[in-house]
Amino acid sequence: MSLLVTGSIGIDTVETPAGRRDEVIGGSAIYFSYAASFFSPVRLVGVVGEDCPKSFFNVFSDREVDTTGLETRKGSKTFRWHGSYVKDLNEAVTVEVDLNVLAERAPKIPQNFVDSKYVFLANTHPILQQELLGLLKSPKLVVADTMNLWITTERPELLKLLKKIDGLVLNDGEARLLTEKKNLIEAAREVLNLGPKFVVIKKGEHGCVMCSQRDTFVLPAFPADRVIDPTGAGDSFAGGMMGYLATQGNCSSATIKRALAFGTVVASYTISDFSLSGLQQTTRDHIDDRWHEYKQAMSF
């Protein structure tokens, strides 16, 4: 079924122990879309400035990613991020960030996208997330991401958003900040009290935890021996998860579990190379093979 994502599109400069890439394509909506497209057609909504190289979007030329919702705004500049993982592959240090067009009004959702059933609201201001959500007719499953900044500065709006979504995806530090619980299982249960039916807490190289009223589910990360650039791992994880869910037509616990495993596997390709290169080098067949390998690596 139709899967829509709204989120950032960026020009990234990334340094890792393996090297450096200047001005490559990045942003939450980009990683999400590419990752999800292994499973389901994707409708991408986002905005860039006039400075964004058109060639960036060639990456989607052979993917089922509908870029009708991609706005190139005149007089604006594209979001830029320069990050470094040189000290610690598990935590990016932001060297420089320019919100640029992301600090302006949200992009529009094209009329032919408003019937989207599966929706991922990647991290942005919770007021924008609510506005975008309000434009959709009758979504079946809405999942959002958020970040420290909004938890700290826009808590009332974030709490309003949480009452309107089905699932929340966030990382361990964010979950602790949001709930003031140190223990992640406690934190996850506290998030459920705030509205979502399920919550997924991402722990980077340590995998993830999912909690719903009925279930608690834990997954290690895929045991990767090649980590080149972790940028976009969390968004690729969400993309793999939502892409798979969009093909299933139900959100049972069992389906969500399989979806998280697909998200984990897709993210393992993302981190194996810079920018989108890791994802570009894989196929759905490889993903399925690795999914089985992963299942095997923890079955007992």
Added chain:
Amino acid sequence: MSLLVTGSIGIDTVETPAGRRDEVIGGSAIYFSYAASFFSPVRLVGVVGEDCPKSFFNVFSDREVDTTGLETRKGSKTFRWHGSYVKDLNEAVTVEVDLNVLAERAPKIPQNFVDSKYVFLANTHPILQQELLGLLKSPKLVVADTMNLWITTERPELLKLLKKIDGLVLNDGEARLLTEKKNLIEAAREVLNLGPKFVVIKKGEHGCVMCSQRDTFVLPAFPADRVIDPTGAGDSFAGGMMGYLATQGNCSSATIKRALAFGTVVASYTISDFSLSGLQQTTRDHIDDRWHEYKQAMSF
């Protein structure tokens, strides 16, 4: 089959966010023995000083732990450790440590223990570990633990030990220090080059990784919402693992995997209360139930 453990026995003082306990029973061999005794009879070899309360060992009165190898050395004092987890439940800060009798000669292995088939050499000086191992007739499976101190100061002796054992259990920081590999999967494979047939890297609240030539296996920790005192979690994990292995008569990958899952579950009881109290409150039936719950929590 017969399972022997040699390791420390201590008088612990522990502070955690949940409170403080003064002069309670602790030490690697104690946690290991109690945890392993849910699965298999255990032969405990260790040494304490004259100051060690005899009542300490009442904890084993209804367990199949043979304390024949427990030496109370005249004129010596028991190993003491005072640790605090007040700042971070995942990392103990040592407030005070007195090696005392642990800095003296090793305890003897009783004659009726030398035929032991399963052996766990808990963390101590690698020369002592080799000596103790040399006293055993024909062990079937020998697994050792180690620590930063020996990796740094006794590397040649540790490397000799590694050539004589079947399995090594160590934590993530120790694995990185030993192999100079940051990536844990690379570190694990490097350990295999040093001798052991398998290596288990413990990641605390993030579970563990096992590598053998054939397999890579990852397990998250049991999703615990009650963590009172993490002391002894790693030793209980090893105890549960070895206790289960000792009942199986083979060390296939599948058996080791199930053993690691039992170790994980047993450790989840250890951390649920101070000192041995968490283990004392459980039973093999509870462990089996939680093992199935754990399996369920990550099956997809």
